[in-house]
Amino acid sequence: MTDPIPLTVSVLALAVSAITAWLTLFRRGTVRMTQPTVIYFGPDTPRPGGRDGNPKIYLRALLFATSKRGRIIESIHISLSRSETHQNFNIWVHGETNKLVRGSGLFVGETGVAANHHFLMPEDGSHFKWLAGHYQLGVHTRLVGDKAHKLLFSQPLEVTSDLAAQLDRPGVGLYFDWGPDSSRYLPHIEQCPPLHDPEQFIETLGLTPHVER
Template sequence: MADPFSITVSALALAVSSVTAWLTLFRRGTVEMTQPTVIFFGPDTPRSQNETPLPKIFLRTLLFSTAKRGRVIESMHIALSRNETHQNFNIWVYGDDKLVRGSGLFVGETGIAANHHFLAPRDENSFHFTEGRYKLEVFAHLLGDKAQTRLFSQTLEISRDIGASLKEPGTGLYFDWGPDSSRYLPHVEQRPPSSDPQKFLELLGLK
């Protein structure tokens, strides 16, 4: 007759092995992102003074996978809406010291922290950041998934005074996350963020 204790131990060991195998080999998981420390609305750095700069959204965040085996991001974009106006920023470039065009990014469970630049399409130079309440949503298309995954959603406000300032050439708006106030604090600058403007333009096919 089998020992009940041995059977119990064997059953527990099998259960633990099954759970471990599911977590490491079979569970697909998803990709999530942390609260961005900074979000930027403004123009990109144009190739020459005669060209109209493309509208750009910049943010810094950590992307991480909920599965141990990681996931692959095929593409990312930002959907920005204000009242009845909707604009997709579908040109995605990321990196810190070196910028690369976003495509086929592997995200492991330990995560990837980087700057992300999103530009509107080249034929959307008519879009401008003006006064109003904006809803910003970050989407990623994961390899093997049919539907896109919404990674982040945030409502941001551009006041009348800030909206007037953004009409000045080369002026952008930064939203810095305030940990004490638990909200984004806006301030205006005339320096669009770009780690390497020349390589960034080459990646976009603008140089």
């Protein structure tokens, strides 16, 4: 007669091995994003000649994978809607202030990747202006192996008439800082957009500086 105890132990060991293999080797998981601590609306760093850069959205957050094997991000873009107006910010640049790179493939492991993310409009995009109103911001990603984009984060934001009037001035940016006690984003205006090396940022985008004569 077969002893049930060794058989039970063997079955449990096999089950644990199968679960471990599924979690580490076969389970694809997905990518998620933490609540951004800050969101920025405004112009990019001024271009050569003193001109304001294109409209930009900036945020800082942690991207992490829900599986041990991690996932690869092909691209990230931001969609911004106000009333019947919809605009995509599809030029993605990420990294730290002193080392920004053009987003084109990013491996995200289970421990996550924390970075600054800059999103700009395409050079041939439609004219866009920061107007007063209720905005809906969405952060979308495309993962390698997935057929559809995934919504990482969605947030309504309000731009008052006073904030919009200040945004209309050169070199002015609007910051939304997350307030943990109020559980909402608190807006404030600053004169300068997020700092980085303008020449390095232009090089990252693959743009050739044009100097007006």
